[in-house]
Amino acid sequence: MSIVKQIGTSIIVFCLATCTTVADRSPETNALLAALKSLSGQYILLGHQDATAYGVDWSAEPNKADVKSTTGAYPAVYGWDVGHLEIGKPANLDNVSFNLMRTRIIEAYSRGGINTISWHTTNPTNGQSAWDTTRNSVKEILPGGKHHDTYNNYLSRLAAFFKTLKTDDGTAIPIIFRPFHEHTGSWFWWGEAFCSPQEYVALWQYTVHYLRNKNGLKNLLFAYSSSTIESEAHYLARYPGDDYVDIMGFDDYCTGDEAAYVKRMANSLRVLTKVAKERDKAAAVTETGYEQIPNANWFTQVLYPAIKDYPVVWILLWRNAINRPNHYYVPYPAHPAADDFREFYRLPIICFEDGLAPFDIYQPTKP
Numbered sequence: 001m002s003i004v005k006q007i008g009t010s011i012i013v014f015c016l017a018t019c020t021t022v023a024d025r026s027p028e029t030n031a032l033l034a035a036l037k038s039l040s041g042q043y044i045l046l047g048h049q050d051a052t053a054y055g056v057d058w059s060a061e062p063n064k065a066d067v068k069s070t071t072g073a074y075p076a077v078y079g080w081d082v083g084h085l086e087i088g089k090p091a092n093l094d095n096v097s098f099n100l101m102r103t104r105i106i107e108a109y110s111r112g113g114i115n116t117i118s119w120h121t122t123n124p125t126n127g128q129s130a131w132d133t134t135r136n137s138v139k140e141i142l143p144g145g146k147h148h149d150t151y152n153n154y155l156s157r158l159a160a161f162f163k164t165l166k167t168d169d170g171t172a173i174p175i176i177f178r179p180f181h182e183h184t185g186s187w188f189w190w191g192e193a194f195c196s197p198q199e200y201v202a203l204w205q206y207t208v209h210y211l212r213n214k215n216g217l218k219n220l221l222f223a224y225s226s227s228t229i230e231s232e233a234h235y236l237a238r239y240p241g242d243d244y245v246d247i248m249g250f251d252d253y254c255t256g257d258e259a260a261y262v263k264r265m266a267n268s269l270r271v272l273t274k275v276a277k278e279r280d281k282a283a284a285v286t287e288t289g290y291e292q293i294p295n296a297n298w299f300t301q302v303l304y305p306a307i308k309d310y311p312v313v314w315i316l317l318w319r320n321a322i323n324r325p326n327h328y329y330v331p332y333p334a335h336p337a338a339d340d341f342r343e344f345y346r347l348p349i350i351c352f353e354d355g356l357a358p359f360d361i362y363q364p365t366k367p
């Protein structure tokens with residue numbers, strides 16, 4: 001074989017193992033990705049973490065969501081978290097049983113909603129939480145590291161769960177997986193201070209490869225999401241590469257100083273939407289909100305003006321915790337911000353699940 005052929009073959013073999021093509025994704029998953037891109041700049045979808053699993057004063061009731069109790073509509077995007085699935089627990093770190101999560105994911109898909117899953121994963125090196133930053137764990141779980149087998153076990157449990165996310169007719173439900181989030185901060189074991197850029201990228205690529213290629217999961221899209229974006233260079237320093245990322249995003253919360261939040265959002269959104277456009281990726285605000293919503297006009301007067309001019313396809317508000325009275329981000333019906341949230345719902349570019357219906361986002365385009 002000539003050297004040219006050899007090099008060519010190696011490139012093809014390498015690409016078969018790593019590069020994403022439409023063939024790596026199911027028709028419904030490709031349709032979702034296309035829909036996210038085409039909706040960008042026209043609509044901003046509203047998401048809520050654990051929306052249909054529990055709310056401020058209820059848990060596991062059918063057909064219920066605080067978003068719906070207040071506005072009449074379900075959110076367009078559902079956030080879930082599979083932290084603790086990796087260690088074989090029946091419920092996640094916020095007590096959502098994985099059986100209920102599966103049911104709610106299937107229901108959301110059947111109504112035309114979108115599911116995204118984050119992963120506050122246990123530290124495989126010592127069994128402590130996602131917030132355990134006592135050691136440089138990432139290098140120890142990569143191939144050759146002494147906790148690599150444990151990490152493989154974690155991933156195999158995730159893959160097994162993801163395989164069960166399907167409709168009665170066997171259609172695999174598209175899932176936007178968002179692992180190792182807020183990695184530009186240093187509060188999770190995969191954070192900036194605890195691994196090099198190369199190690200973070202290697203962990204990401206290994207994870208994608210394990211789920212998508214080794215396990216043949218064709219229903220996954222991957223979302224890369226940092227904490228507040230400081231600069232383009234910083235945001236991209238640990239970017240795993242275009243073949244490993246479908247959606248680019250960031251997390252940021254309003255924590256009292258509304259002006260500071262607005263300023264941070266403007267910078268993050270400017271950088272995010274620029275780099276996402278350059279790579280032909282969808283952009284999203286993967287977590288945001290204002291705990292307890294102390295400003296009754298926050299949704300229309302602070303959040304909306306901050307996001308409205310940027311082509312982000314969704315924003316996800318964090319969870320309305322049950323049994324933790326001060327930890328909620330969506331107004332329940334009696335909350336002082338409920339009227340404003342309803343007004344936000346009615347804004348023409350804001351889209352809840354009822355507004356998604358006409359777009360048929362999972363309908364594969366005809367060849």
Ligand code: BMA
Nearest residue numbers: 081093094120318319321327
């Ligand atoms: C945090 C809080 C925690 C929760 C974690 C993972 O922001 O909501 O209570 O355990 O997210 O969902």
